Amino acid sequence: QNIFKILKDYHNKKFKTLYLEESILKKLLNLENLIEKTINPNTPNIITNGDVINAGVEPELDRLRDIKNIKKEEIVKLQLNYVKETQVGNLKIKFNNIHGYFIEVTNKNSSKLIESKGKIFNLIQNTMNASRFQTPELLKLTKDIQESEFLALELEQKIYKDLCKEIRSASTIISLVAKKIANIDVIANFAHISKTNNYVKPKLEEKIKIIEIVDGRHPIVEESLKKDALNFIPNNCSMDDKNSLWLMTGPNMAGKSTFLRQTAIIILMNQIGCFVPASSASLSIFDKIFTRIGASDNLAKGMSTFMMEMVETSRIINNASEASFVILDELGRGTSTQDGLAIAQSVLEYIFKRINCLTLFATHYKELCKITEHISEIKLKTLEIKRWKNEIIFLYKVVDGISEGSFGIHVAKLAGLKENLIERSREILSSPSDVNEKNFELDLDLDNPQIESKEKNEDIINFIKDLNADEISPKDALDILYTLKKNFID
Template sequence: MNNAAKKIISHDDYIAQGHTPMMAQYHAVKDEHPDCLLFYRMGDFYEMFFEDAVIASKILDLTLTKRGKTEGTDIPMCGVPFHAAEGYIARLIRAGQKVAICDQIETPEQAKQRGGYKALVRREVVRIITAGTLIEDNLLDSKTNNYLAAYVDMNGQAGIAFADVSTGEFLLQSLHSTEAKSALQRLNPSEIICKSAQDFSDDLNAISSVQPSGFFDSASGILKLENLFGISEEELSKNFSRAEIAAAGALLHYVDETQKGQIPYLSAPKRIENFKTVDFDPSTFRSLELIKTQTGDRQGSLIDLLDIAQTGAGSRMIQSRLLSPLRDVAEINRRHDEIESLIAAFDLTRNIRAILKMVPDMERALARLSLNRGGPRDMASIRDGLHYASLIRAALIEKGLSSSPLMRCCDLLHLTDRQHEYKERLTAGLSESLPYLMRDGGFIAAGFCPNLDKVRSLKSETHNHIAALQTKYVQDTGIESLKITHNNVLGFFIEVPAKRADAMMVKSGNTDNPFIHRQTMSNGVRFTTPDLSNLEREIALSADKAQAIEENYYNEFRDQAMALADDISRVARGLASIDVATSMATLAVDKSYTRPKIDDSDAFDIQGGRHPVVEQALVKKHTRFAPNNSNLSGAERLWLLTGPNMAGKSTFLRQNALIAIMAQAGFYVPATSAHIGIVDKVFSRVGASDDLARGHSTFMIEMVETAAILQNATSKSLVILDEIGRGTATFDGLSIAWATLEYLHNTIQCRGLFATHYHELTQLKSQLPHLACYTMDVKDWKDEIIFLHTVKAGTADRSYGIHVAKLAGLPETVLDRAEDVLRLLEDSKARGGSGAVAGLPLFTTPSAPPKPKISAVEQRLSEINPDSLTPREALDILYSLKSL
């Protein structure tokens, strides 16, 4: 990692300072990885010392103990069992730590052979685990990509490299440095390699890994890309910017360091073309709650609703498409065609989804194998994935869909002859019950290798071989109580009662006696024989031979997988693609979504539009969502929306932005019909938020976000603005909202929805020809206000703010006082006065609290004359009151 600032002290230097050999070794390793928690292997435990132990014990809730002293001070220590280390590592990574795994690279016996009985076992860091380099299933979320990013800024021109080490995806992007934050937020990396932690640490939920400038060199980047992918310098320079190449080189350098020279399988780098996808800034990303809510939860977000994929790869692709909607009409329509075909053949869709439910995650299995951290189950994942891909492709062909819009999926799912051969070899070679790790053995199927079967038979028939020897020795000695048994100290041995042992002892000059004395116990004597020793040696060798044979097959299968890696990755993409298409078809049928019409026009006509997430929440409450129309096409491209809070303005604003994004992502949409001309950027400024940590008020954030919209929106953009100017004084806010609305209409000329409480803005209708006024419909009913949650042409006649306050539970005295003040202000305004506020008394007698309503019990009691009641009548009345 980044060690430029610290001088490395050698092991011998630490010995000279008085440290024990073990602690000297620890310090020397730790000095090379100062920014990591060092998991130092000690027998069956990983142990941590000094500050690492203090940090880890707090995060993992471990007991902090001590091991020895240094300079008279106790050395803090804690540890975790090595066989359960992954769970602890996961918690440390989630807490923002990096973990260096320092393993023993030789056995104690090998150490003694090398340097005598005092020799220290050699240890090395074999891997550095960071948030962006995870490959283990239990450390990852199967539904989301885990991107590692590298960022470099070259005089305002930024380059970003993204890699998901767990799937092999490798992306490069070139853009202006001011757009970098938005690009990073879109793919949401877990870790960012950069020159300065201040670049993004305050804005993104990612670990910043600061590296020296030498990491970010385009010349070394070219060499790394040439060596890894065989791409020439000329081709790289033609297709990628210097900043992209420098970022890619930094990322590959970092992966090489953390994986200790083992580069995982990565596909050749692809460029993210900015002009091909819809842009949305961080504010829009947050306000629309695409992948997480304002509170940071996935539940309640749009992706939580849309993701009904059957596979992890399918889930990741749905999220990728949602966060990168397209501007390419043909490609969008191709995705819609796929969904339409699968809706038309919905029985087939159900069958395919049933198959997909059994499909493993081939991408991540391949990544683990590429780093030699996989196992037999990963090979089975590839075998099964190829098998199910063949089944799905055959089903599509049988239904006649191989030449339909699903032809691309069929092509991706096609297995080459070599893939078929590999699949069949794995099917024949792997046993039904597979261990997690290769070293556990037993994963090669019986009958696949005769030599292995022969070796295994000796081990499996150990009992028979031992029983046969025991029978022979009982017959030879006549000792019926003779037994052959086993322990971990002596191995196999013969045991007889002490009183019968003399007959088995070797007499002087007797060379025919095969029994060799091993141990005398209080009630028995133990022997061995040359035959028993040879059998034990053969059994031990058979286990080693079996492991060696299985290891050879494992390496062969792994090498074949890596030789086919590109084709396996292609098939995995095909499975993800058909999973997305069948999921979106199922969603469209289940939730009555419709196919949008997408073209290059300026249309934006949504009929019967619904907010997908709010609609789903209401379904759970058995309540119907009120659909609304919006038509920003032609003469009414900009809507000014008025109406009270709680009437559904924010929901209406957001649903139109979400429908646009879903449509251009290639999904069906929650509407009766939708016609959308391509949107190049979506801007949504809905809801207020403070950034107090950086001294930014709600109003400052509002102005910064509004400025970004006005500076970056184009005539092809969709702009959603809610309550501009509400964070400051009334006239200031009105002025800003007024000017903003004019700028959107006259200068940018985009499609947009502008919600406001400033009713004065409706006067602009007569001055701005493409502005239309709409309001949220409200109904007065028996002195109550009913919000209909529907949009209609016109303007709001009043704000209904006091009614909302009443619904919120403000005290009656406060509400009555508010009504008094409102009437006085409205009367003053009607007379053209301006001193109404000044004329309000500072202290006003509060309105008398309302008389409490008389209950039924009190009403009945008031009608009773107790003096005229008999005891029986009084008792009857008492029972009748109790029932009220």
């Protein structure tokens, strides 16, 4: 209610559409009061258990409930009378769903009830330790209580159904209010995250095929890095009708996939009406966003990773339009190099010549970059790196050019692969590519931790010895520390 009053004071036209008229608010408040007045806040989970309706709602319901309470008081008095008449101190009146209310005494006292002359005690059950009796008074009380409970439950269900009918009659109003509250909730959350994370308002372009993002960021990765007190490295993305396809190569772990995803996320955030994680952004409206990222399979349907890759690519080819945005990451990696390269090139050519939509196409096939010799409009992009001795430092910046390599061995080292295997991988990489018996080493001491520890220490010492402290900038020093931490500690 307070939210709608606040919105009424705003002069923004869009906010006015979220405002509720006083008459609608009044109806909802009346319905709210009716629900609170009728329904017991501590109601059981199942309506058939009763006690769903509050006291004071219906006099007849209160009377029926009182019958049970009054009769229970009579049962207490009866128990005292029976104890006095039979002189059995441990006589108890109990209840179960089979007999209703009954008298229970120990077996040794059962004869006193059977031989009693003042009252008629009918033996109904013997157990191992106790005898159970029934009297005409208890039978009547059981009947009265059960009948009042049945009538009370029946009346409760009627009151509950009438309330539900009242709510259903207001379903149109409730649906309208729910939609307005949902919109307010979304807008409020957009405003909160935009202000908290320093997002900016994007400019909407009337023309299709325009992406102009300055210092774009991945909102999820950025938030994750903040937890480790690290800063996200932003990147620009400038695409239009004459610059519609980026062919991206880059090392593993350099940030290609993050860049692809962040661009798609920024476009999506723009189209749902949220500010975007960037310094500035001008964006067209896209009819669809298509992505083919990551390796996956569908074993339940008998589809391999490559089959799923082709199915998803086929959907893109068949459904993308000039106003779509397409991301393809490592297309063709699920099959042989020759087949994968051929498929990747044919898809790339088709998207450029037939669909002609804005596309980010990431690949490990460096041979694919030769396509720019025939199609100059395709732009080659890569991720910047810095070499430091035998180490690779990722700078996570998108730049013009072609990747020097995938640096897979470097990534394997970062992942903690044994140093012996890393060295052996380098030897094999520098040797002829044909596999033969001379390429195999059978005397690798892979399980000797002392050798690995010694090699690791020597690497650190040599790394530090080669540093020239007088020529290192603060930024380079920070990069070196991160490299040491990743390679030798983590």
